[in-house]
Amino acid sequence: MPTLEEYTAEIAPLWDTHWLTNRGAKHREFEGMLRELLGVEHLVLYTNGHSALEGAFDVFDMHGKVITTPYTFTSTTNAIVRKGFEPVFADIDPRTYTIDPQQVEKLIDDDVCAIVPVHVYGNLCDIDALQQIADEHGLKLIYDAAHAFGVSRNGVSAASFGDASMFSFHATKVFNTIEGGALCVRSAELEEKLYQYENFGLTAPEEISYAGGNTKMNEFCAAMGICNLRHLDDEIAKRKIAAERYWSNLGGVENLDICPPAEDVEPNYAYMPVLFNDGFGATREDVFEALNAEGIGARRYFVPLTSQAAYFNGAHDPADTPVAKYVSDHILTLPLYADLSVEDVDRICDIVVSCGAKG
Numbered sequence: 001m002p003t004l005e006e007y008t009a010e011i012a013p014l015w016d017t018h019w020l021t022n023r024g025a026k027h028r029e030f031e032g033m034l035r036e037l038l039g040v041e042h043l044v045l046y047t048n049g050h051s052a053l054e055g056a057f058d059v060f061d062m063h064g065k066v067i068t069t070p071y072t073f074t075s076t077t078n079a080i081v082r083k084g085f086e087p088v089f090a091d092i093d094p095r096t097y098t099i100d101p102q103q104v105e106k107l108i109d110d111d112v113c114a115i116v117p118v119h120v121y122g123n124l125c126d127i128d129a130l131q132q133i134a135d136e137h138g139l140k141l142i143y144d145a146a147h148a149f150g151v152s153r154n155g156v157s158a159a160s161f162g163d164a165s166m167f168s169f170h171a172t173k174v175f176n177t178i179e180g181g182a183l184c185v186r187s188a189e190l191e192e193k194l195y196q197y198e199n200f201g202l203t204a205p206e207e208i209s210y211a212g213g214n215t216k217m218n219e220f221c222a223a224m225g226i227c228n229l230r231h232l233d234d235e236i237a238k239r240k241i242a243a244e245r246y247w248s249n250l251g252g253v254e255n256l257d258i259c260p261p262a263e264d265v266e267p268n269y270a271y272m273p274v275l276f277n278d279g280f281g282a283t284r285e286d287v288f289e290a291l292n293a294e295g296i297g298a299r300r301y302f303v304p305l306t307s308q309a310a311y312f313n314g315a316h317d318p319a320d321t322p323v324a325k326y327v328s329d330h331i332l333t334l335p336l337y338a339d340l341s342v343e344d345v346d347r348i349c350d351i352v353v354s355c356g357a358k359g
């Protein structure tokens with residue numbers, strides 16, 4: 001959070017204008033800051049990232065099946081289902097935990113209209129391979145970039161890949177607007193249509209064109225975004241110190257996989273995934289409980305695979321995505337935030353390593 005003083009100064013003008021939502025001054029200012037930071041021309045702000053992802057399904061002229069990953073937060077799959085599309089689950093790459101382009105290609109048929117990959121933990125997907133597949137088969141490419149705010153590859157931000165990229169500004173993410181999100185698209189027409197969709201489908205004050213909903217960002221959230229953007233570099237720089245300490249402590253431990261960023265990527269240090277392979281000497285559950293006993297909140301993230309949601313009634317066999325199943329069964333994300341001290345990182349790593357040594 002920004003300081004209370006910084007935030008109150010930011011929202012004070014709202015008491016003069018009484019303009020609280022519907023593309024007010026803060027909304028427009030925040031949009032402009034994001035365009036510049038992300039290096040994209042066209043984006044729309046939302047009440048949350050989930051709504052931003054659903055927005056993509058409103059404006060692209062498509063229907064049928066959507067190839068996606070089961071190794072994600074349930075929002076990705078729910079958006080596909082809620083918008084009336086049928087998800088088809090492709091397995092993931094064992095190094096980046098992102099969707100495997102070769103598996104995507106195997107699942108393409110005439111009914112497939114889009115690919116929805118996820119930059120899991122801020123690891124960028126195999127963007128070039130996915131774009132090539134999408135181009136070859138005429139598929140839309142819609143990225144769930146909820147984890148990848150502030151991530152770029154060779155200086156090009158994650159916002160600019162595919163037909164659309166969704167960011168989440170939820171309170172738990174690297175950058176937040178309390179709740180919030182954005183969808184980055186490639187044309188002014190799409191941008192306008194997305195805004196109309198999130199404002200009841202109104203195309204003029206007395207003209208109802210689409211069955212839109214209401215998912216606009218309000219001025220208070222935009223003001224929070226303006227404040228927090230000022231501190232983004234500092235947030236990421238502090239996370240980097242903690243993340244590098246984890247990697248240096250855990251990098252040499254046998255049968256334990258850490259997941260450092262690819263060399264051409266400028267990361268955001270959003271999460272600290274650690275995978276406990278079978279030879280480690282302790283199971284993921286053992287480590288989870290040992291950390292919990294010390295009051296350290298690691299997460300089994302992502303468990304379960306989204307293909308195992310109860311609403312599918314067992315329609316998707318986890319054995320069809322064996323890598324995703326293995327990772328979901330063996331991974332923990334360890335605490336990582338800007339104010340985490342290296343002493344605390346060392347303490348967490350000591351517990352993790354001693355779990356393995358006991359085995």
Ligand SMILES: *Cc1c(COP(=O)(O)O)cnc(C)c1O
Nearest residue numbers: 048049050073075146168169170
């Ligand atoms: C957080 C998250 C979402 C949803 O974003 P909200 O802003 O919470 O609606 C979607 N996908 C992934 C991968 C996420 O981590």
